[in-house]
Amino acid sequence: MDDFEDKARQAMANPRNVGEMEDADAVGTAGSADCGDMLRMWLKFTEKDGRKVIDRASFQSFGCQTAIAVASMATELLKGKSVEDARNLSPDDLTGDLGPLPPMKIHCGELVEGALHNALGETAGNAVADPAPTLAQSLSARTTGTIRIVPLDEEEK
Numbered sequence: 001m002d003d004f005e006d007k008a009r010q011a012m013a014n015p016r017n018v019g020e021m022e023d024a025d026a027v028g029t030a031g032s033a034d035c036g037d038m039l040r041m042w043l044k045f046t047e048k049d050g051r052k053v054i055d056r057a058s059f060q061s062f063g064c065q066t067a068i069a070v071a072s073m074a075t076e077l078l079k080g081k082s083v084e085d086a087r088n089l090s091p092d093d094l095t096g097d098l099g100p101l102p103p104m105k106i107h108c109g110e111l112v113e114g115a116l117h118n119a120l121g122e123t124a125g126n127a128v129a130d131p132a133p134t135l136a137q138s139l140s141a142r143t144t145g146t147i148r149i150v151p152l153d154e155e156e157k
């Protein structure tokens with residue numbers, strides 16, 4: 001097993017910051033038309049030294065193990081980041097200790113990046129406009145494009 005796969009499995013075994021945030025200040029959703037995965041991220045802001053910074057972040061995902069592992073890492077490293085700094089994080093930055101994503105998994109990191117940018121008020125390429133209150137509603141409300149949800153075997157993720 002390579003280093004990335006090992007770290008991703010470890011992150012998946014105990015993902016951090018999973019679940020809807022009741023008191024969130026912002027929420028963003030992104031979906032991949034390619035694989036059908038979706039991810040939603042909630043952000044709670046606070047003031048620090050006169051700057052708006054991310055106090056907490058959480059996520060829900062209908063996604064692969066990599067997307068969940070990256071979202072887990074990202075929601076940890078977003079804590080204390082200013083909005084501007086968060087906007088400038090690349091998918092590779094968001095992977096944190098997981099390290100660079102393998103080429104086949106780059107879109108998984110982009111899904112996390114898309115949800116983050118959507119939550120920060122930007123429209124990333126894969127962000128879902130006007131997100132519904134829940135991921136399930138986002139899926140059923142989506143009227144454009146095609147989302148195909150395929151249960152993946154654990155070894156395929």
Ligand code: FES
Pocket residue numbers: 032035036037063064065066067105107108109111
């Ligand atoms: Fe679709 Fe990882 S986000 S396979």
